[in-house]
Amino acid sequence: MEGKMIDENGLRIDGRKVDELRPIKIEAGVLKRADGSAYVEWGKNKVLAAVYGPRECHPRHLQDPSKALVQCKYNMIAFSVSDRKRPGPDRRSVEISKIISEALEYVVFTEYFPRTSVDVYIEILQANAGTRCAGLTAASVALADAGIPMKDMIPSVAVGKIDDQVVLDLCKEEDNYGQADLPIAVVPRTGDILLMQMDGHMTLDEFNKAMEYGFGACEKIYQLQKDALKRRYAVEDVEGLEEEAPREQQDMEG
Numbered sequence: 741m742e743g744k745m746i747d748e749n750g751l752r753i754d755g756r757k758v759d760e761l762r763p764i765k766i767e768a769g770v771l772k773r774a775d776g777s778a779y780v781e782w783g784k785n786k787v788l789a790a791v792y793g794p795r796e797c798h799p800r801h802l803q804d805p806s807k808a809l810v811q812c813k814y815n816m817i818a819f820s821v822s823d824r825k826r827p828g829p830d831r832r833s834v835e836i837s838k839i840i841s842e843a844l845e846y847v848v849f850t851e852y853f854p855r856t857s858v859d860v861y862i863e864i865l866q867a868n869a870g871t872r873c874a875g876l877t878a879a880s881v882a883l884a885d886a887g888i889p890m891k892d893m894i895p896s897v898a899v900g901k902i903d904d905q906v907v908l909d910l911c912k913e914e915d916n917y918g919q920a921d922l923p924i925a926v927v928p929r930t931g932d933i934l935l936m937q938m939d940g941h942m943t944l945d946e947f948n949k950a951m952e953y954g955f956g957a958c959e960k961i962y963q964l965q966k967d968a969l970k971r972r973y974a975v976e977d978v979e980g981l982e983e984e985a986p987r988e989q990q991d992m993e994g
């Protein structure tokens with residue numbers, strides 16, 4: 741693709757360096773009705789994740805007597821993109837729901853909850869590329885917030901290639917006009933890769949560099965995920981206590 745998306749100083753259209761993430765904010769426990777939830781702002785992406793369960797599995801014929809199902813529904817709402825998105829599932833959202841379900845199922849101890857379903861809803865309120873990564877990052881915080889036993893959380897980020905250079909965390913313009921887009925998700929504790937998709941082409945050297953950027957960024961995102969949970973469950977001072985005590989406190993009382 742022609743064009744200058746990286747300037748002579750090595751800076752990208754939004755001023756970032758090639759190995760720089762967009763600003764990321766994560767908040768856990770934002771919804772009262774859900775068993776667990778998280779809200780993520782990631783550059784111009786705004787993503788909400790809610791977890792319900794483990795609960796009775798629907799449709800019932802999907803029940804597995806040996807383990808829980810993890811069923812994710814990824815959805816981009818109508819005003820999340822500049823053209824109004826046609827509401828409802830499409831091929832893309834079905835694909836993203838599937839890959840996120842599979843990644844989450846790997847970390848949840850599903851064998852503890854046979855016949856049930858852990859339902860994960862991801863709503864993209866505002867999209868600017870990398871929403872599957874932001875969605876998965878939010879969903880794993882929401883699962884942890886729901887108290888669902890899991891091996892680890894899953895940070896995720898896209899790496900890519902623009903102007904023949906490997907870059908971290910593509911924004912919308914870079915995603916649309918770049919040469920490659922490579923979202924990954926990892927288990928920080930083990931280094932296992934739970935998601936890797938590739939759109940475009942990279943040489944082996946570029947791929948290795950992309951992995952270096954991606955794994956480095958996942959470490960940072962993982963830290964933000966843990967910080968969000970710590971903030972959520974920090975003991976508040978008495979004056980700051982809400983009418984309804986935080987779940988941690990209810991557990992201690994019960």
Ligand code: ADP
Binds near residue numbers: 821823870873
């Ligand atoms: P991801 O959001 O995980 O990067 P894609 O690479 O498929 O997934 O999409 C890149 C970006 O393209 C999205 O984040 C969104 O900003 C935009 N986009 C995706 N689907 C649509 C759509 N139906 N209409 C308008 N923009 C879209």
